[in-house]
Amino acid sequence: MKTSATGGNDEILTAAQMQALEKQAMASGMVTGIALMERAGEGVLQAISRQWPDVLAAPGRACILCGPGNNGGDGYVIARLLQGQGWAVTVVALGATDRLPPDAQTNHDRWTARGEVMPWPEAASAMEGADLVIDAVFGIGLTRPLSPAVARVMDQVPRKARRVSVDVPSGILADGQTLTRDAAFPAELAVTFHCRKPVHVALADSGMAVAIADIGL
Numbered sequence: 001m002k003t004s005a006t007g008g009n010d011e012i013l014t015a016a017q018m019q020a021l022e023k024q025a026m027a028s029g030m031v032t033g034i035a036l037m038e039r040a041g042e043g044v045l046q047a048i049s050r051q052w053p054d055v056l057a058a059p060g061r062a063c064i065l066c067g068p069g070n071n072g073g074d075g076y077v078i079a080r081l082l083q084g085q086g087w088a089v090t091v092v093a094l095g096a097t098d099r100l101p102p103d104a105q106t107n108h109d110r111w112t113a114r115g116e117v118m119p120w121p122e123a124a125s126a127m128e129g130a131d132l133v134i135d136a137v138f139g140i141g142l143t144r145p146l147s148p149a150v151a152r153v154m155d156q157v158p159r160k161a162r163r164v165s166v167d168v169p170s171g172i173l174a175d176g177q178t179l180t181r182d183a184a185f186p187a188e189l190a191v192t193f194h195c196r197k198p199v200h201v202a203l204a205d206s207g208m209a210v211a212i213a214d215i216g217l
């Protein structure tokens with residue numbers, strides 16, 4: 001699985017097109033959602049290593065912010081993978097964690113067999129001292145502006161940590177061409193899947209690093 005600045009894939013798909021592509025791949029039996037999610041989690045870590053070769057070279061402390069959908073599911077995969085590499089991992093969940101989408105629930109449950117999940121109000125303290133903060137709150141399923149409770153945490157992300165967004169920086173619409181960056185996760189790197197969405201072109205133009213992880217679609 002390759003990750004690179006363009007991932008060798010210069011296509012640009014909207015969120016709806018991406019969701020249709022994923023649905024078609026799963027319906028055809030070519031791949032399962034849980035396999036896609038695992039590849040997504042692996043792809044994020046590979047992209048981090050490409051962007052900052054030293055960051056994952058030795059274990060550190062990571063805080064993973066997990067949302068209520070499959071973007072959060074990717075976050076639970078990343079938590080498990082990082083812990084498996086010796087990292088001290090803290091996971092913070094936004095919303096209930098007993099009615100996630102199936103693939104996210106599976107990965108949540110796999111994580112809770114080996115680690116804690118903190119409630120959202122503890123996000124700021126959970127991020128203190130982290131070397132790496134992963135934003136797995138919202139991806140292409142964001143449909144409305146962040147609530148104040150979520151936006152507040154975006155402002156509290158420690159700027160000395162490496163800051164990585166899964167798929168799309170939470171708070172920014174995947175199809176947005178204009179960046180309303182007021183309340184969004186302060187990502188240094190966004191790792192998207194299969195190909196860029198319209199927002200990634202604007203993010204790259206604004207100076208953010210954007211990587212594409214191939215998830216075999």
Ligand SMILES: NC(=O)C1=CN([C@@H]2O[C@H](COP(=O)(O)OP(=O)(O)OC[C@H]3O[C@@H](n4cnc5c(N)ncnc54)[C@H](O)[C@@H]3O)[C@@H](O)[C@H]2O)[C@H](O)CC1
Nearest residue numbers: 033036040069070071138139140141142143144145146167
């Ligand atoms: N489909 C797959 O198998 C894969 C998906 N990938 C990852 O999944 C996300 C897309 O997941 P989805 O569940 O569709 O959406 P999100 O997780 O982005 O969030 C949706 C969730 O959040 C609610 N919501 C939307 N806006 C808000 C808001 N402002 N405040 C509160 N809640 C909000 C919405 O109702 C949903 O419940 C994609 O980005 C990938 O990261 C895998 O990577 C590949 C396989």
Ligand SMILES: [K+]
Nearest residue numbers: 135138166168
């Ligand atoms: K995200």
